[in-house]
Amino acid sequence: MGADPGPGPGPGAGGGGVLVSEHAAKESANAESKQTVPFVAFMLPSSQTMGTPARLECVCARFRFRAMWYIRRMAWPGKTSAGGRDCESRLRKMTKEGTLYEKLPELKTRCFACAHRCLIANGRAGICRVRFNQAGELRVPSGYAAGLAVDPIEKKPFYHALPGSQACSFGMLGCDFHCEFCQNWISSQTLRDPQAGGEVVEISAEQIVEVARRHRALSVTSTYNEPLITSEWAVEVFRRAREAGLATGFVSNGHATPEVVDYLRPWVDFYKVDLKSFNPRNYRDLGGSLEPVLSTIRLLYGRGFWVEVVTLVVPGFNDTEAELRDMARFIRSVSPMIPWHVTSFHSDYQWQNRTATSARQVVRAAEVGHEEGLAFVYAGNRPGDVGDWENTRCPACNALLIERVGFTVVRNELRSGRCSQCGAAIPGVWTMEDVEASRAAGRRDVAKLDIPKHVAEAEGKYGLAPGDSTGRAG
Ligand code: SF4
Numbered sequence: 001m002g003a004d005p006g007p008g009p010g011p012g013a014g015g016g017g018v019l020v021s022e023h024a025a026k027e028s029a030n031a032e033s034k035q036t037v038p039f040v041a042f043m044l045p046s047s048q049t050m051g052t053p054a055r056l057e058c059v060c061a062r063f064r065f066r067a068m069w070y071i072r073r074m075a076w077p078g079k080t081s082a083g084g085r086d087c088e089s090r091l092r093k094m095t096k097e098g099t100l101y102e103k104l105p106e107l108k109t110r111c112f113a114c115a116h117r118c119l120i121a122n123g124r125a126g127i128c129r130v131r132f133n134q135a136g137e138l139r140v141p142s143g144y145a146a147g148l149a150v151d152p153i154e155k156k157p158f159y160h161a162l163p164g165s166q167a168c169s170f171g172m173l174g175c176d177f178h179c180e181f182c183q184n185w186i187s188s189q190t191l192r193d194p195q196a197g198g199e200v201v202e203i204s205a206e207q208i209v210e211v212a213r214r215h216r217a218l219s220v221t222s223t224y225n226e227p228l229i230t231s232e233w234a235v236e237v238f239r240r241a242r243e244a245g246l247a248t249g250f251v252s253n254g255h256a257t258p259e260v261v262d263y264l265r266p267w268v269d270f271y272k273v274d275l276k277s278f279n280p281r282n283y284r285d286l287g288g289s290l291e292p293v294l295s296t297i298r299l300l301y302g303r304g305f306w307v308e309v310v311t312l313v314v315p316g317f318n319d320t321e322a323e324l325r326d327m328a329r330f331i332r333s334v335s336p337m338i339p340w341h342v343t344s345f346h347s348d349y350q351w352q353n354r355t356a357t358s359a360r361q362v363v364r365a366a367e368v369g370h371e372e373g374l375a376f377v378y379a380g381n382r383p384g385d386v387g388d389w390e391n392t393r394c395p396a397c398n399a400l401l402i403e404r405v406g407f408t409v410v411r412n413e414l415r416s417g418r419c420s421q422c423g424a425a426i427p428g429v430w431t432m433e434d435v436e437a438s439r440a441a442g443r444r445d446v447a448k449l450d451i452p453k454h455v456a457e458a459e460g461k462y463g464l465a466p467g468d469s470t471g472r473a474g
Pocket residue numbers: 111112113114115116117118125126127128129130131176228229
């Protein structure tokens with residue numbers, strides 16, 4: 001999964017899949033004046049369809065996920081999940097035949113929704129556990145949500161896409177990684193970890209889009225769990241979103257295949273990739289591989305998606321200056337105009353005893369990105385504590401163009417996507433007209449990069465044997 005930290009007020013809120021009343025959410029948003037997050041999460045629209053109690057009247061948005069977890073159990077006693085196998089068997093009923101797979105002899109299937117490319121025998125599931133082979137047909141998740149919220153697009157984070165607008169975010173369950181510091185672990189790890197207890201409600205694509213329209217969101221985003229493994233459902237929602245005149249976004253770990261990137265291209269406008277590390281050993285430990293993530297960043301940029309990259313800076317994991325430089329250099333080699341968000345870790349999931357990343361540490365990471373030639377670097381999850389690193393400046397004349405505090409846009413001086421001082425074009429999709437133009441623009445020129453060589457060098461640098469950086473099964 002990516003960086004968007006679940007339905008809730010933002011950094012520190014944690015958790016995923018909690019649906020709270022609009023009234024309560026607005027009240028909590030008022031209480032969040034320091035954070036200045038106009039957080040709006042809400043109940044799903046139809047209790048009839050969902051078959052669950054319709055109201056959860058008062059939830060304080062400052063509650064950490066533990067409190068949210070108990071509240072959720074009270075709200076949906078009939079739907080409480082034990083996680084693990086119980087949840088898995090119930091989710092099997094909310095599926096449809098997938099698109100991103102091929103049928104093989106002896107009722108086997110090969111899934112290519114993510115870079116694991118699982119070979120799945122009849123009756124078995126893939127590494128993500130949400131896609132499974134039923135009599136030679138790959139069944140994939142459909143028709144439910146584990147989290148749904150309307151909040152600022154800056155929370156995803158997208159800073160160069162429709163700034164200051166609201167995004168309607170939805171998530172399902174499951175992930176192809178198993179990060180110990182996951183900030184959405186209730187959604188992403190439910191099928192592996194009985195403690196997670198993620199819950200779902202049935203919902204249609206039309207209902208999600210209706211929620212977006214009702215709350216005046218300009219975009220719909222697939223996030224919270226890893227959206228690649230639920231790509232077919234995302235496309236179903238995005239088809240409806242496009243019909244309703246909305247933009248669409250993906251918040252993903254980038255552990256993709258060229259096939260899924262091409263499948264998504266007609267339907268996804270913004271794509272946020274979580275570059276977690278440049279150390280192949282780290283990726284192996286999280287259950288993935290570095291190489292497909294690097295290839296995906298390049299591929300997404302070349303295919304014409306609007307791409308932003310985020311790195312959660314975790315002390316003792318990926319925070320050395322050398323590694324931060326490696327990540328920044330790689331992004332610059334694709335394009336120096338790709339925004340890079342370096343965000344502050346807070347203790348979560350199995351890494352409760354780790355200290356949070358300080359404001360000073362994320363500022364230093366941002367400085368490294370700037371020194372390496374990236375035009376747009378942002379320090380996140382430390383609202384008001386990182387000085388100018390929340391703002392967008394013109395790379396040509398340094399004029400302040402977009403001033404932010406946390407997820408709030410305080411001032412926007414862009415003029416038709418250009419610097420109001422010197423007139424330089426600022427890369428981004430700033431308006432719905434830009435979104436339309438980017439859909440029609442087609443592919444971008446992108447440098448040829450020898451990514452296997454990058455990874456081989458990184459393996460040597462971080463003490464792995466050549467080729468020893470393949471992800472472990474989750
Ligand atoms: S882990 Fe990836 S390749 Fe395997 S079944 Fe899930 S989405 Fe498909």
